[in-house]
Amino acid sequence: MTLPIVAIIGRPNVGKSTLVNRLAGDQQAIVHDQPGITRDRTYRPAFWQDRDFQVVDTGGLVFHDDTEFLPLIREQAMIALNEASVAIFVVDGQAGPTPADHEIAEWLRTQSVPVVLAVNKCESPEQGLIQGAQFWELGLSEPYAISAIHGGGTGELLDEVITYLPSTDDLPETSEIKVAIIGRPNVGKSSLLNALTGEQRAIVSPISGTTRDAIDTLIERNGQSYRIIDTAGIRRKKNVEYGAEFFGINRAFKAINRSDVVLFVIDVIDGVTEQDLKLSGRIIDEGKAVVLVVNKWDAVEKDSHTIYEYQKLLRDRLYYMEWAEMIFISAMTGQRVEKILDLVDQAAEAHRRRVSTSVINEVLEDAIKWHNPPTNRQGKQGKIYYGTQVTSQPPSITLFVNDPQRFNDNYRRYIEKQFREQLGFKGTPIRLFWRGKRTRDVERTTNRATKV
Numbered sequence: 001m002t003l004p005i006v007a008i009i010g011r012p013n014v015g016k017s018t019l020v021n022r023l024a025g026d027q028q029a030i031v032h033d034q035p036g037i038t039r040d041r042t043y044r045p046a047f048w049q050d051r052d053f054q055v056v057d058t059g060g061l062v063f064h065d066d067t068e069f070l071p072l073i074r075e076q077a078m079i080a081l082n083e084a085s086v087a088i089f090v091v092d093g094q095a096g097p098t099p100a101d102h103e104i105a106e107w108l109r110t111q112s113v114p115v116v117l118a119v120n121k122c123e124s125p126e127q128g129l130i131q132g133a134q135f136w137e138l139g140l141s142e143p144y145a146i147s148a149i150h151g152g153g154t155g156e157l158l159d160e161v162i163t164y165l166p167s168t169d170d171l172p173e174t175s176e177i178k179v180a181i182i183g184r185p186n187v188g189k190s191s192l193l194n195a196l197t198g199e200q201r202a203i204v205s206p207i208s209g210t211t212r213d214a215i216d217t218l219i220e221r222n223g224q225s226y227r228i229i230d231t232a233g234i235r236r237k238k239n240v241e242y243g244a245e246f247f248g249i250n251r252a253f254k255a256i257n258r259s260d261v262v263l264f265v266i267d268v269i270d271g272v273t274e275q276d277l278k279l280s281g282r283i284i285d286e287g288k289a290v291v292l293v294v295n296k297w298d299a300v301e302k303d304s305h306t307i308y309e310y311q312k313l314l315r316d317r318l319y320y321m322e323w324a325e326m327i328f329i330s331a332m333t334g335q336r337v338e339k340i341l342d343l344v345d346q347a348a349e350a351h352r353r354r355v356s357t358s359v360i361n362e363v364l365e366d367a368i369k370w371h372n373p374p375t376n377r378q379g380k381q382g383k384i385y386y387g388t389q390v391t392s393q394p395p396s397i398t399l400f401v402n403d404p405q406r407f408n409d410n411y412r413r414y415i416e417k418q419f420r421e422q423l424g425f426k427g428t429p430i431r432l433f434w435r436g437k438r439t440r441d442v443e444r445t446t447n448r449a450t451k452v
Contacts, residue, residue, distance in 0.1 A: 003053050005054050005056055006085065006086055007077075007080040008088050009090065010089060011098070011100045014092045018120075019148035022151055049162060059077060086114050091118070092121055093121045105140055117140050119135055119145045121147065122153065123149075177345070178229065178261070182263065184275055192293065216229055260289060262288045264293065266293065266294050268296050268297055268310065269296055271313065289428040293327055297335060323426065323429065325346070350425045353423075354389055355423055360386075360389060387400065394431055395428065397432050399415070
């Protein structure tokens with residue numbers, strides 16, 4: 001379902017990200033004692049009573065200052081406000097009304113979205129009423145004294161917020177595919193997100209580390225919903241200092257974990273680096289479906305053979321991801337970007353596919369006819385009794401054999417290749433578990449199945 005949006009607006013360091021974490025019931029939004037930590041707008045699911053919604057964190061608003069990222073942060077906040085059903089304007093109760101608060105309040109009065117005023121950092125119930133009363137002068141709505149860090153007053157705040165939101169029962173049902181955009185810094189992840197969404201969804205800058213949070217964006221195509229997650233670029237641990245980037249990279253790893261499909265973005269100019277190889281290992285360990293997105297293809301001088309040369313070069317480096325589809329794009333020009341979601345659909349379908357035991361064993365029977373299991377030096381041959389799929393996401397198949405040690409790596413790769421050729425599984429890893437089983441146990445299982 002497409003959830004209504006609640007936008008969190010305010011100047012820097014008033015506790016917007018802390019409030020987002022409180023409303024969403026997690027700690028995903030980065031909270032750090034430094035202005036400008038939040039830059040892009042980030043989406044988190046939340047609920048209150050009978051209402052489900054998305055709460056959107058935005059960067060701190062600063063007017064009349066165009067240094068560094070501030071103009072882009074204002075643009076992101078404006079987009080969030082335009083798509084929101086209601087906005088929560090967060091102010092600092094301990095600091096009192098500031099000129100910056102008045103400036104934001106004046107700007108909000110010109111917008112069509114309803115505004116609920118949250119006076120944060122009111123840890124004392126008695127003092128909170130006094131602190132909140134100061135903000136009547138902003139001329140917006142009733143000030144709600146809250147403590148985002150402790151949760152005080154947030155219930156009353158949400159009671160007011162949900163009056164502007166539709167009931168969950170009235171929202172249309174949709175199924176979504178979670179897609180994480182992963183890669184090293186400055187390979188074009190945020191540009192790709194913007195190209196996929198058709199809007200300036202994330203701040204794009206040549207400055208490494210621009211994206212810090214994992215940014216969720218919902219898009220829809222042909223009736224299918226996608227949750228696109230842009231993440232911070234992942235560097236070597238020794239190059240990352242504790243702080244905003246450290247937390248951002250941890251969010252990126254969590255984004256991989258909660259995704260269905262990973263768009264693994266590679267810079268065609270740099271090729272597959274050592275860091276890319278380590279990152280690909282992390283993705284495989286998580287068992288995620290993958291689309292290899294080779295970006296900045298517009299920067300390469302090409303002839304009719306160039307793409308095949310680059311394919312071979314990249315495949316040789318990422319040989320253990322040979323099952324992943326590869327696409328060459330330019331996120332800046334939009335070249336082939338529209339084809340990415342087709343590959344995502346294919347990979348997601350393969351990732352969650354379940355195959356019946358009878359089909360699994362038909363493939364095994366044909367594979368053994370073409371290539372018998374190996375024989376060891378003692379003349380003992382490996383034997384596969386039967387196989388069955390035990391889980392999906394990724395597809396995992398248990399093979400019951402007489403002795404797993406009698407099957408070398410070459411034969412294991414051969415069996416996996418047969419499953420892929422016969423059953424598809426494009427874009428997803430397959431996990432094969434080789435389990436030793438005595439002949440007597442196999443016969444007993446077979447007889448029991450026959451009697452039934």
